[in-house]
Amino acid sequence: MLRARGLSFGYDSASPILDEWSASFDAGEVVAITGPSGRGKSTLLYLLGLMLKPQSGDVLLDGTDAAHLSDARRAHLRAARFGFVFQDAALDATRTVLDNVTETALYRGEPLRATQARARELMSQFGVELRASAKPGQVSGGQAQRIALCRALVNDPRILLADEPTGNLDPASADIVVDAFHAQAHSGAAVIIVTHDPALVARCDRRIEL
Amino acid sequence: MNPLRRMMALVRESLATAWAQPVASVVTIVIVAGMCATVLLTTGRTVGAEQSVLGSIDSAGTRSIVIRAEADAGLDASVLDRLANLDGIEWAGAFGPATDATNAAVPDGTKVPIRLAWGTDLQQLGIPAVQPVVNRTAWASTVSLEQLGMPDSIGGVITGPGDDYAVAGSLTTPDYLRFLEPLIVVPQNVVPQDAVPQDAVPHDAAAPAPVSVLVVVASRPDLVAPVSQAVQSVLAVDDPTKVKLSTSEQLAALRALIEGQLGSFGRNLVIIVFAITALLVAAILYGLVMLRRKDFGRRRALGASQGLIIGLLLVQVAALASVGTLLGSIGATIGLTASGDPLPGIDFIVSVCILATAVSVIAAIIPALAAARRDPLTELRVP
Numbered sequence: 001m002l003r004a005r006g007l008s009f010g011y012d013s014a015s016p017i018l019d020e021w022s023a024s025f026d027a028g029e030v031v032a033i034t035g036p037s038g039r040g041k042s043t044l045l046y047l048l049g050l051m052l053k054p055q056s057g058d059v060l061l062d063g064t065d066a067a068h069l070s071d072a073r074r075a076h077l078r079a080a081r082f083g084f085v086f087q088d089a090a091l092d093a094t095r096t097v098l099d100n101v102t103e104t105a106l107y108r109g110e111p112l113r114a115t116q117a118r119a120r121e122l123m124s125q126f127g128v129e130l131r132a133s134a135k136p137g138q139v140s141g142g143q144a145q146r147i148a149l150c151r152a153l154v155n156d157p158r159i160l161l162a163d164e165p166t167g168n169l170d171p172a173s174a175d176i177v178v179d180a181f182h183a184q185a186h187s188g189a190a191v192i193i194v195t196h197d198p199a200l201v202a203r204c205d206r207r208i209e210l
Numbered sequence: 211m212n213p214l215r216r217m218m219a220l221v222r223e224s225l226a227t228a229w230a231q232p233v234a235s236v237v238t239i240v241i242v243a244g245m246c247a248t249v250l251l252t253t254g255r256t257v258g259a260e261q262s263v264l265g266s267i268d269s270a271g272t273r274s275i276v277i278r279a280e281a282d283a284g285l286d287a288s289v290l291d292r293l294a295n296l297d298g299i300e301w302a303g304a305f306g307p308a309t310d311a312t313n314a315a316v317p318d319g320t321k322v323p324i325r326l327a328w329g330t331d332l333q334q335l336g337i338p339a340v341q342p343v344v345n346r347t348a349w350a351s352t353v354s355l356e357q358l359g360m361p362d363s364i365g366g367v368i369t370g371p372g373d374d375y376a377v378a379g380s381l382t383t384p385d386y387l388r389f390l391e392p393l394i395v396v397p398q399n400v401v402p403q404d405a406v407p408q409d410a411v412p413h414d415a416a417a418p419a420p421v422s423v424l425v426v427v428a429s430r431p432d433l434v435a436p437v438s439q440a441v442q443s444v445l446a447v448d449d450p451t452k453v454k455l456s457t458s459e460q461l462a463a464l465r466a467l468i469e470g471q472l473g474s475f476g477r478n479l480v481i482i483v484f485a486i487t488a489l490l491v492a493a494i495l496y497g498l499v500m501l502r503r504k505d506f507g508r509r510r511a512l513g514a515s516q517g518l519i520i521g522l523l524l525v526q527v528a529a530l531a532s533v534g535t536l537l538g539s540i541g542a543t544i545g546l547t548a549s550g551d552p553l554p555g556i557d558f559i560v561s562v563c564i565l566a567t568a569v570s571v572i573a574a575i576i577p578a579l580a581a582a583r584r585d586p587l588t589e590l591r592v593p
Binding site: 072094105106108 | 215216
């Protein structure tokens with residue numbers, strides 16, 4: 001489903017963070033990417049998520065190179081086929097919870113009402129439906145991450161990328177998030193998680209050490 | 211989603227974003243409103259004064275050309291047919307020699323000059339196109355009616371030679387005919403002759419009637435000179451020395467000078483005000499982008515293209531600027547009205563509003579580009 005082929009990237013050309021890095025990620029698996037700080041785990045995640053262009057190498061999505069498409073094409077792929085979960089939820093503090101969950105509808109070019117219906121289902125599933133009209137500042141950290149999870153799943157992504165998704169969560173909230181990752185994988189998605197959390201790594205199907 | 215729905219979704223998101231950032235939105239609106247009000251209260255006042263001055267000059271007959279012909283000069287009403295072929299003429303009218311007339315009911319009353327009149331657009335004087343009695347109906351100005359003693363604007367007049375005419379109403383004397391006051395005219399042939407019973411036409415309409423005064427109004431002040439020359443070429447008089455043409459070229463030149471100088475002053479002021487406002491709008495928006503750079507990084511990560519983010523910000527600024535220009539122009543108009551200053555025309559106000567909105571949107575381009583270039587990795591990474 002998603003394949004990195006000979007990826008190289010570095011902020012300083014003299015010392016690349018990634019050098020000819022390759023890996024494949026299949027539908028239905030949850031993969032943990034681990035390694036010491038500064039080894040390029042997050043950078044790799046953003047490369048796989050088409051947010052960065054590699055200096056060399058390809059990111060193949062269903063066999064097609066997606067890394068070197070135009071900005072607009074890569075953006076549309078991110079909105080339509082990827083889901084992202086960040087370490088600190090990264091919600092828009094000025095908008096309601098429902099607005100946050102449905103944010104990507106505009107980017108995908110989908111009608112807002114259809115996305116809102118799916119968003120309410122997910123919010124009910126993750127127990128945050130009563131906070132739909134609240135602002136992110138009015139919810140707890142665990143709720144915020146569940147809201148971010150709803151946002152990531154609202155487009156039923158085929159590839160779910162998560163950067164330290166449980167880093168700020170209590171064990172119960174972390175379990176909810178990890179269960180959701182597995183559920184999405186079982187529905188046919190590839191889930192790639194950058195993490196330092198041994199408990200989370202232990203629940204993944206595969207581990208890649210950088 | 212079709213392009214229209216996509217555009218509507220973009221506008222909705224822009225408005226929702228503006229609504230969610232009340233402080234920044236209000237500051238932007240206030241600045242644009244201030245710009246609009248400043249322009250209208252300074253340049254607008256100047257434009258209003260300019261329009262007032264130019265109006266005064268125009269009322270003095272800036273665009274009129276007057277040809278006076280002696281009785282034996284050979285100028286007749288057929289000149290109007292030839293003038294109809296010329297460009298640059300807004301109005302033309304020919305008047306016969308003046309004959310003293312008095313109120314038929316007061317034979318010893320004040321004598322007022324009466325003239326036959328020809329013109330294709332005498333309705334401009336308030337004279338109806340169809341006359342109650344063709345070629346025998348007179349229309350008098352307010353001044354004439356007062357001198358004749360006809361407060362109801364209806365009556366009859368009789369000339370020294372004994373011709374009598376029915377006065378059917380009052381006419382409006384435009385500025386360019388003010389020199390003919392007190393004015394009574396008898397419209398001639400304002401309806402086709404074949405539409406009128408011949409027994410209703412007391413005079414021989416086929417005979418060329420002499421014209422003593424021909425008034426031509428040019429379309430624009432700068433056309434006075436060329437139109438004057440063209441008019442002279444179609445007069446077809448027997449003796450050109452018995453024709454005198456007078457124009458207001460000096461007034462037209464003065465008008466152009468005033469228009470140019472005040473216009474230049476106004477333009478410079480508008481440019482300065484707009485430039486300052488553009489800088490302020492750009493600075494505020496850039497600051498806002500920097501404050502919310504994490505939001506733009508998130509949007510980029512979640513799938514917003516650079517073009518979409520630029521569009522979001524520009525639509526947001528356009529909406530806020532529109533509100534600002536509306537409030538600024540309303541406030542300035544109220545202020546000018548309250549102070550009794552001349553108001554610029556609606557065209558000027560609308561132009562300022564459109565220009566102010568456009569300047570704001572242009573000023574937002576660089577901040578929008580900066581927002582679109584936020585790097586998700588940099589903005590979303592937690593230290």
